[in-house]
Amino acid sequence: MDKHEVVRLNINFKTLEEFENFREYGVQELSMKEDLEHNIVENDGESPFYGVYFGNKLVGRMSLYRVEGKYDKYFDPPQDYYELWKLEVLPGFQGKGIGHALVEFAKSLGLPVKTNARQRSDDFWAKQGFEAVTYDTVRDRGENPFVWFPQGVTEQK
Amino acid sequence: MDKHEVVRLNINFKTLEEFENFREYGVQELSMKEDLEHNIVENDGESPFYGVYFGNKLVGRMSLYRVEGKYDKYFDPPQDYYELWKLEVLPGFQGKGIGHALVEFAKSLGLPVKTNARQRSDDFWAKQGFEAVTYDTVRDRGENPFVWFPQGVTEQK
Numbered sequence: 020m021d022k023h024e025v026v027r028l029n030i031n032f033k034t035l036e037e038f039e040n041f042r043e044y045g046v047q048e049l050s051m052k053e054d055l056e057h058n059i060v061e062n063d064g065e066s067p068f069y070g071v072y073f074g075n076k077l078v079g080r081m082s083l084y085r086v087e088g089k090y091d092k093y094f095d096p097p098q099d100y101y102e103l104w105k106l107e108v109l110p111g112f113q114g115k116g117i118g119h120a121l122v123e124f125a126k127s128l129g130l131p132v133k134t135n136a137r138q139r140s141d142d143f144w145a146k147q148g149f150e151a152v153t154y155d156t157v158r159d160r161g162e163n164p165f166v167w168f169p170q171g172v173t174e175q176k
Numbered sequence: 177m178d179k180h181e182v183v184r185l186n187i188n189f190k191t192l193e194e195f196e197n198f199r200e201y202g203v204q205e206l207s208m209k210e211d212l213e214h215n216i217v218e219n220d221g222e223s224p225f226y227g228v229y230f231g232n233k234l235v236g237r238m239s240l241y242r243v244e245g246k247y248d249k250y251f252d253p254p255q256d257y258y259e260l261w262k263l264e265v266l267p268g269f270q271g272k273g274i275g276h277a278l279v280e281f282a283k284s285l286g287l288p289v290k291t292n293a294r295q296r297s298d299d300f301w302a303k304q305g306f307e308a309v310t311y312d313t314v315r316d317r318g319e320n321p322f323v324w325f326p327q328g329v330t331e332q333k
Binding site: 163 | 199200201202203204206207224239241259261262293295296298308309310311313316317318319320321322
């Protein structure tokens with residue numbers, strides 16, 4: 020397995036153009052583009068996205084959002100955690116450990132991590148050390164939440 | 177376009193087995209199965225799922241969850257609304273208006289509807305009269321929210 024460098028992505032038109040190669044492109048990316056066009060955010064401002072490049076090409080990405088402990092409904096003791104979403108590696112670059120490198124980066128930040136696993140990706144998340152939560156209709160609303168517990172952290176009951 | 181009857185699905189082992197044919201099968205369905213096995217819920221109890229049958233085969237489904245007005249962050253005036261998820265029609269049955277019938281059923285309940293549109297399904301939702309929300313990182317956390325406004329309802333700002 021290669022070593023892949025994970026970098027924080029700058030918000031600029033080039034990055035947003037590269038995002039169009041990913042399947043999970045939607046309201047969030049369109050809103051980032053509008054903000055740039057209207058100078059609401061700075062070009063090259065810090066984004067919630069992290070990625071892996073192959074040469075000049077963005078081939079994998081994810082978004083990380085730090086949720087404050089007071090909103091934590093997943094972990095015991097309640098604490099700040101990272102919500103991870105839009106983890107995706109482009110076809111042709113899958114199976115090389117790029118997704119794994121992105122997840123390892125998220126785990127290395129020292130906080131619990133929660134994600135909404137996409138359809139039939141349970142095996143991938145299990146390999147990364149994530150577990151399915153005990154489903155709660157009100158909290159989870161059709162999500163497929165998988166969580167990673169650092170040492171000393173357990174599921175909130 | 178055929179007329180498709182939308183029925184509320186009973187929770188039983190047969191329904192849960194049919195759910196395994198759908199791509200969006202995950203923590204929610206597994207938890208329903210466990211609850212049945214441990215007699216926590218009644219066989220044939222009412223589920224949050226609705227579906228369309230072709231003969232005896234479940235070929236389309238969705239889940240509807242009524243969110244209380246006090247939690248409404250999408251609509252003005254704030255009110256009860258339906259969160260719609262896991263809308264899916266099996267391959268071979270797509271393009272026949274089954275997805276449309278399910279969405280029309282949700283709209284017919286008289287409340288606003290919100291969904292997290294799956295990757296690249298924007299065109300489908302636009303055809304159903306849904307609009308993308310103004311993206312809000314804290315509220316939407318990587319979701320791709322599309323909403324349907326009944327008359328007199330607008331976006332919450």
